[in-house]
Amino acid sequence: MDYGLDTKSTRLKTFNTIFIITWLLIACFPFIWTFWGSFKVRADFFSRSDWWYAISAFNTLVETGGKFTTNAYTEAWTEGEFWKASKNTIIVTVFVVSISLFLGTLGAYALSRSTEKYAFWILMIALIFRAMPHITLVSGYLFPFFELQIWGILPTTIVVLVAINQPFTLWLLYSFFKTVPKELDESALIDGCSYFQAFRHIIMPVMWPGVITAGLFSLMLAYNDFTVTALLLNQENHTMVPKIQSYLGTNQHEGNLMWAVSAVVSATAPLFMLVMFFQRQVISGLTAGAVKG
Amino acid sequence: MPNKTFFWFFLPTGLAMILFIGLPIISTGIQSFYAQHDQVVKEVKKCDPFGCTVSIVVDNEETTKIRDAKPLGKFNGFGTYTDRNHLAVDEIKKFWNETESFGAFVDQVTNLPFYKALIFTLTYCLFVTPNVLLLGFIIALSLNAVARKIRGPLIFGTILPMIVTPLVGSLVLFWMIDSQGIIGANIQNLMNDPYLSLKSSKTLTWITIIIYGIWHHSPFAFVVFYAALQTVPQEPIEAAIIDGASRFQRIKHIVLPHIYPVVTFVALISLMDNFRVFEPIIGFSAEGSAQSLSWLIYDNLVNEEVILFGSAAATSMMTIIGIAILLAPVLIRTWKEFKTAR
Numbered sequence: 296m297d298y299g300l301d302t303k304s305t306r307l308k309t310f311n312t313i314f315i316i317t318w319l320l321i322a323c324f325p326f327i328w329t330f331w332g333s334f335k336v337r338a339d340f341f342s343r344s345d346w347w348y349a350i351s352a353f354n355t356l357v358e359t360g361g362k363f364t365t366n367a368y369t370e371a372w373t374e375g376e377f378w379k380a381s382k383n384t385i386i387v388t389v390f391v392v393s394i395s396l397f398l399g400t401l402g403a404y405a406l407s408r409s410t411e412k413y414a415f416w417i418l419m420i421a422l423i424f425r426a427m428p429h430i431t432l433v434s435g436y437l438f439p440f441f442e443l444q445i446w447g448i449l450p451t452t453i454v455v456l457v458a459i460n461q462p463f464t465l466w467l468l469y470s471f472f473k474t475v476p477k478e479l480d481e482s483a484l485i486d487g488c489s490y491f492q493a494f495r496h497i498i499m500p501v502m503w504p505g506v507i508t509a510g511l512f513s514l515m516l517a518y519n520d521f522t523v524t525a526l527l528l529n530q531e532n533h534t535m536v537p538k539i540q541s542y543l544g545t546n547q548h549e550g551n552l553m554w555a556v557s558a559v560v561s562a563t564a565p566l567f568m569l570v571m572f573f574q575r576q577v578i579s580g581l582t583a584g585a586v587k588g
Numbered sequence: 589m590p591n592k593t594f595f596w597f598f599l600p601t602g603l604a605m606i607l608f609i610g611l612p613i614i615s616t617g618i619q620s621f622y623a624q625h626d627q628v629v630k631e632v633k634k635c636d637p638f639g640c641t642v643s644i645v646v647d648n649e650e651t652t653k654i655r656d657a658k659p660l661g662k663f664n665g666f667g668t669y670t671d672r673n674h675l676a677v678d679e680i681k682k683f684w685n686e687t688e689s690f691g692a693f694v695d696q697v698t699n700l701p702f703y704k705a706l707i708f709t710l711t712y713c714l715f716v717t718p719n720v721l722l723l724g725f726i727i728a729l730s731l732n733a734v735a736r737k738i739r740g741p742l743i744f745g746t747i748l749p750m751i752v753t754p755l756v757g758s759l760v761l762f763w764m765i766d767s768q769g770i771i772g773a774n775i776q777n778l779m780n781d782p783y784l785s786l787k788s789s790k791t792l793t794w795i796t797i798i799i800y801g802i803w804h805h806s807p808f809a810f811v812v813f814y815a816a817l818q819t820v821p822q823e824p825i826e827a828a829i830i831d832g833a834s835r836f837q838r839i840k841h842i843v844l845p846h847i848y849p850v851v852t853f854v855a856l857i858s859l860m861d862n863f864r865v866f867e868p869i870i871g872f873s874a875e876g877s878a879q880s881l882s883w884l885i886y887d888n889l890v891n892e893e894v895i896l897f898g899s900a901a902a903t904s905m906m907t908i909i910g911i912a913i914l915l916a917p918v919l920i921r922t923w924k925e926f927k928t929a930r
Contacts, residue, residue: 307835311730318727319745321803325760326748328770332763341768349770398601405597408589415926417598419919424609426911428864430882431904434889435612438619438897442659458608461601490593519753521867526889536753540870543759556763559756570751574744577751581811 326563333560334363337553367557371542375554377561379531380538383449384518384562387534390453391517392510395460399509400502402461403468404494408477418469421462429459429522436527447529455523460516464509467580471505472498508580511573518566535562613908620901623664624894627651661898668902675906676700702903705879711794712880713862716801720858721851723802724809729839731810732817743814750807757804758797758871765796790877797878800868805861809854816847856918863911881907 331349332340338354348354352362359366371377406414436455440446475498483493518535525537533541539562542555570577589597628650634641670677676697683696697703731742749757765772767785776784820843828838844851866882869875875883881903888900 308733311733314726314730315734315742319742322749322807323745325764326752328764329760341763341766342773346770346773398604402598402601405589405594409594410589411591411594414594417602419922421605423915423919424605426860426915427609427613428866428882428907428911430864430866430885430889431616431907432609432612434885434897434900434904435614435616435619436608437889437895438660439615454604455608458604461605462609465601490589490597494597515751519756521753521755522886526886536755539759540755543873555759559759563752563756566751567748570747571744574740574747577747578743578811578815581808581815 326567329556330560333367333553333557334365336364336366340556341552367553368561370551371554371557372561375538375542375551375558377535377538377554377558380533380535380558381561383528383532384534386449387453387456387524388514388517391456391460392513394453395457395464395513396506396510398457399461399464399468399513400506401494403465404472404498406465406469407472407475408480418466421465425462425466429520432459433523433526440527446527447532449528449532452524452527452532455527456517456520459523460513463516464513467509467512468505471502471508475501504576507573508576511569511576512580514569515566616901616904616908618901619660619897620668620905621663621665621898622661623668623898624661624896625651625654625658628654664898668898669906672700673899674702674902676702701879701884702906705881705884708794708878709863709865709880709882712798712801712865713859715798716805716862717855717858719802720805720809721855723806724854725813727806727810728813728817731814743811746810747807749803750805750811754804754867755871758800758868761796761800761803762872793872793874793877797865797868797872797874800872801862801865804868805858809858812850812854813847816850817843820846856915859914860911863907863914881910 334355335349335352336355336358338358339348339352342348342354355364356362358364406417432455437446440451445451479501480490480493480497483497484490488496520534521536521540524534525540528534528537530541535558539555539558542551542558544551628647629644630647630650631642632645634643669675672679679700680697683693687693687696698707727746731739731746734742752760763769767773767776772785776782824842825838828842833841864882865880866886869878869880869883872878875887879887885900885903885907888896888903
């Protein structure tokens with residue numbers, strides 16, 4: 296509550312405004328610039344001689360006859376097979392989100408309602424698992440997966456991503472279920488429900504805010520993953536992020552930078568839309584572990 | 589909840605974690621004691637009218653046979669850990685005996701791949717983590733001071749760097765500061781040095797990646813601090829204002845102590861995330877001058893000729909030990925709290 300005690304001097308206010316504007320520029324300008332540049336040809340966006348070309352679109356005009364061109368997008372999506380990568384991303388994301396929420400809600404509910412010592416230890420182990428760099432886990436997967444001949448296909452990657460995602464989902468949903476009063480399901484138990492019935496009829500109707508937050512984070516993990524998808528999927532099954540990396544080219548073959556630029560924009564846009572709609576949930580999820588303890 | 593019910597509720601997620609996080613760690617451990625087979629070579633005698641030459645070629649058939657019989661490779665014990673690409677025990681002994689000054693010795697050691705990567709990873713953690721905390725806190729304070737109505741869009745703009753994947757985030761920055769990008773080209777013009785570029789200087793590359801790290805992680809610190817600031821009680825602050833405390837004093841003596849537990853939480857999470865730095869190195873194509881532990885593992889796993897499972901696994905095990913050392917203070921503290929709580 297503000298009683299007008301905390302008056303700020305105009306100098307401080309101006310300084311604050313300048314700081315926020317500067318920070319927002321630093322945070323957002325790279326994305327705006329990439330979005331703008333994705334409608335140019337390479338000679339304009341990556342110009343050594345004159346950066347103004349990127350604004351005036353000198354070469355774009357020469358090469359395509361217009362100031363803006365969507366060539367990079369059409370080529371990347373058709374010739375570059377980005378459509379396939381986005382299809383794979385959608386498959387991976389949908390399955391990872393639904394499976395990890397299914398497993399996570401059950402496990403986290405049990406953890407939040409258990410008074411035993413082992414619940415604490417399970418949470419601690421989950422924290423340690425959360426700290427494992429994904430690449431160290433991948434180095435453990437590769438060899439067995441080659442031997443079992445399940446390397447390179449989407450189901451393997453989905454299962455792996457679900458597992459990697461579990462520790463965080465468990466922690467998030469655990470702290471959410473802690474805020475759901477115990478009395479709710481206890482009264483159902485007294486009335487003769489089994490734990491599963493109590494979960495199904497009492498908890499499920501009220502758990503959606505927490506589930507949406509956890510779902511968003513699973514989605515961001517699956518959608519953004521590079522380490523696991525790049526190493527566990529074969530060329531055919533690559534999702535968007537490894538696909539973008541393959542456009543960059545290596546020493547052996549030259550890439551197509553403008554494809555990468557348009558692919559980056561295509562991959563980022565849906566994510567930004569999503570976060571715009573669910574901003575509140577994202578923020579509550581990030582703070583769940585911290586503020587609630 | 590009875591143990592039996594707990595078991596059935598927890599079984600699916602527990603199984604997933606044991607199979608795909610627990611077992612892989614063990615599998616990494618086992619792999620780290622094996623090394624890939626040497627290629628079997630045979631002497632081939634080639635005779636032509638001018639005489640005979642003996643050349644050594646790889647016997648592909650034999651090599652495949654051995655690989656198929658023992659796919660894990662040959663047992664190497666701690667050999668992989670101590671070889672040149674990892675702890676480099678012999679090399680360090682040699683350097684210690686041969687180099688004259690301590691500086692020269694350090695120079696030699698930091699050129700070994702593992703130590704090079706370790707030093708980069710630690711430098712990255714050391715510079716990024718405190719700056720992330722500081723910048724995140726300042727942004728939170730300053731956004732907390734603007735009118736409530738416009739905060740929503742401002743928060744959205746602030747968290748953008750965090751929600752994109754590190755590869756995309758670093759690419760987006762790289763395209764601007766590259767010698768052909770808007771910032772890079774302008775700096776070249778300003779300095780009048782057409783050869784000034786990111787790739788030409790190791791220090792510049794390191795600084796760029798560290799700046800990227802701060803840019804990418806600060807929003808996370810911001811979000812958590814911002815939420816914590818909403819819970820700071822108003823009464824003590826008002827009392828402090830009446831007592832004539834300056835803005836800085838209020839932050840130092842009231843706000844900071846209140847959000848202190850959150851600061852440790854953010855520091856821990858960002859330390860864990862920074863320790864696995866890897867994607868920006870690919871995004872900035874900085875492999876030449878900056879390598880991290882995670883990047884070393886990746887490099888072994890995408891090796892063109894034969895995947896170096898053993899080498900990757902040994903680096904992984906040492907990375908895990910590093911993580912354990914980082915986490916140890918937290919775990920010990922939680923354990924003590926848990927014991928006193930009972």
